[in-house]
Amino acid sequence: MRTSEGGRRAAVLGSPIGHSLSPVLHGAAYESLGLTGWAYTAVEMDEAGFPAWFAGLGPEWAGLSLTMPLKRVVIPLLASVTPTADVVGAVNTVTWTSEGAPVGANTDVHGIVQALRSTGLSKAPVGCVVGAGATAASAVAALAEMGCEHVIVQARTAARAGLPLEVAEKLGVAARVAPLDDHAAVLSADAVIVTLPGDAAGTWAGGLRESVAGPPAGSLLDVSYHPWPTQAAQWWSSAGGAAVGGFEMLLHQAAEQVRLMTGRSAPVEDMRVAGEKALASR
Known part of the structure; x- marks a missing residue:
């Protein structure tokens, strides 16, 4: 059984990753949902380093958001993928079952x-x-x-x-x-x-x-x-x-990731406000 003491973790990974809006969107969702023990970060990661990093994840991890070049690299490391991810041949979301099996999904669609x-x-x-x-x-x-x-x-x-x-x-x-x-x-x-x-x-x-x-x-x-x-x-x-x-695409794919990772309906409008504010400052 996959359990975790304390807070939960999630992250967006890829290379380059510094421009990603995902931490802003997911962070706004956690705040709105009252998930004070959750943290979402950005991790710079290339294809070579990903398998070992992924293998070392503990039970505190609730989910991953993946950008290029990792959307295909992750597939052999998973227990299963959703039908949409299988058809497209790309995974941008990883969650774990209660038994600890990693599952890949595609929320871009x-x-x-x-x-x-x-x-x-x-x-x-x-x-x-x-x-x-x-x-x-x-x-x-x-x-x-x-x-x-x-x-x-x-x-x-x-x-x-x-x-x-x-x-x-x-x-x-x-x-x-x-x-x-x-x-x-x-x-x-x-x-x-x-x-x-x-x-x-x-x-x-x-x-x-x-x-x-x-x-x-x-x-x-x-x-x-x-x-x-x-x-x-x-x-x-x-x-x-x-x-x-x-x-709009990014917002809704992130909202679906929030739902998959937390089991809660995503606060889309709160996420929108945070994302638009972050974009306006760029």
Whole structure:
């Protein structure tokens, strides 16, 4: 039986980790929930050092939040993973059963779904994912949860799109690859999720702005959250579309982590206030 005397611990791990908002969000949740014996910290950790560190964790640990490059490294160290984490092939949350068995989950998908729903979108039969990395794979799974029947993956080359296409196949979603300048695909989608890093996303948004005159049909989620608004979000909103940023995704994935780690419903609005205050000071 997994037991612990005294306080409980949790942490976010990755490299680099100094920019993470997770300690602010989780700390606000603990304060609101009255979990005075809980502590949540940031731990700089690379792939090489993680297995030994993980093996040394004691019963005081309630959960881990994992960022890159650890979302795949952790999987062989776990007793089980949730169906969503298995499909996406990435774990961003670790908790332990009462018997001490480590379990992996993926709350990024939940965060993406909630962010899109915050724009008023309830269903997305046609989705467009801009980029083809690990976040793009989670984006495809999120779109599937929202009833997506066809997804367009925009990538520099078709060879780069293997990961999101694999997820689409597992979930029975028809998929095709399109170049990054296929703006017609973007404008016709019910939901567009931009997963490109900052500079690349800015270039993509610039091309969209220069070549398109008509309004977008659906909602846009740009997973970047600082600075905000991004170029893509600025154009989308000015053209009459609904746009939301990565903070909303981050907030809801963290709230789901709080629920998994503490067994309590997360105080989302208290977490939002703390996160927005921290971002405003950057």
